[in-house]
Amino acid sequence: MLYEKAPAKINLTLDVLHKRPDGFHEVEMIMTTVDLADRVWLRPMNDGKITIKASERFVPNDRKNLAYQAAELLQKRYGITEGVEITLEKSIPVAAGLAGGSSDAAATLRGLNRLWNLQIGADELAAFGAKIGSDVSFCVHGGTALATGRGEKIKHLPVPPNCWVILAKPAISVSTGDIYGNLDLSAVTHPNTAEMVKALEAGDYEAMCKSVGNVLEPVTMDLHPQVVVLKEQMQKFGADAVLMSGSGPTVFGLVKHESRVPRIYNGLKGFCPEVYAVRMIGERNFLD
Known part of the structure; x- marks a missing residue:
């Protein structure tokens, strides 16, 4: 095996x-x-x-x-x-x-x-x-x-600056097809991908946090208000940057200082059944 x-x-x-x-x-x-x-x-x-x-x-x-x-x-x-x-x-x-x-x-x-x-x-x-x-x-x-x-x-790309990642998934499932089907490309605010690349290349945590963005996030939030609540709570509890991942519904927060992690984690457990505090890996699998 x-x-x-x-x-x-x-x-x-x-x-x-x-x-x-x-x-x-x-x-x-x-x-x-x-x-x-x-x-x-x-x-x-x-x-x-x-x-x-x-x-x-x-x-x-x-x-x-x-x-x-x-x-x-x-x-x-x-x-x-x-x-x-x-x-x-x-x-x-x-x-x-x-x-x-x-x-x-x-x-x-x-x-x-x-x-x-x-x-x-x-x-x-x-x-x-x-x-x-x-x-x-x-x-x-x-x-x-x-x-x-x-x-x-x-x-x-280079490994991101070292930090904690708090993941929180509300008790809903989201269809990726539905989210893309409701996306209006004429009305989106595009993230600055080039700025994120520069932040990673410089190992700049603050710049990385400022550059996060997801055009699908507003679409999912319109369909599932629970995602809005989760993001607001994560920001309130002190995460440095908060974003929905993929088409959702999981929201993640980046946290530099380990001392903040228990407060955010425990605070979110009251709103959300699935909460995880993990580290970034960011390193490739080398097969060759």
Whole structure:
């Protein structure tokens, strides 16, 4: 049996530039990994089948699961006759804007690359990931990156300045399709992606906090007022910067001073069932 860690990601910025002819949106976003992770266990099987076992009952155990799709893709591409049992120990909330499913798929790609001795390089593995979902390419690499295109074009960036990340997910699920469907690109305030890149390159925590932005945040907030309350409370309790991740509904706060973390964490527990205090990871997985 083989084990891979599947970290969550947060969006420091998320910009949508326009809708593409293929129906996807052209995005420009800066993502980084945090130390909240699923555990993915891969057990070789002789029956040729792909089996998904998940600790969370809302996670699909069939072809709808991105980890299943990752295993099936490699099986078909390389003519693998061996099967695999994929066990997902979930810690990342489901449908939360933290790329839990995408990270599970990326971990499955990395793990099966080792288990089946395929010797695929990181960039090629990330290209396989792009066939599964927009965030999978980033999750294959991990770390901190600028993602463009529909999310599959990755440019690596420096690790963010050291800080705590408080994550809070309200007891709702958000459909990414609904959020993009309600996005009016003529009325958005675009984040300054270039300023965020400069802040990361300079290791400037204050500039990083000033540069966070997500064009999907107002859309999700209009549909789900709980997200507004959560953001306001996190700001009130003293986080240095507060933003919704992805299409939501998870809100995160950046906190430099550890002494502030318990107050924010405990304060949010009164509003929200799922609260996590974690560190940024921000460092890449090196496969080559």
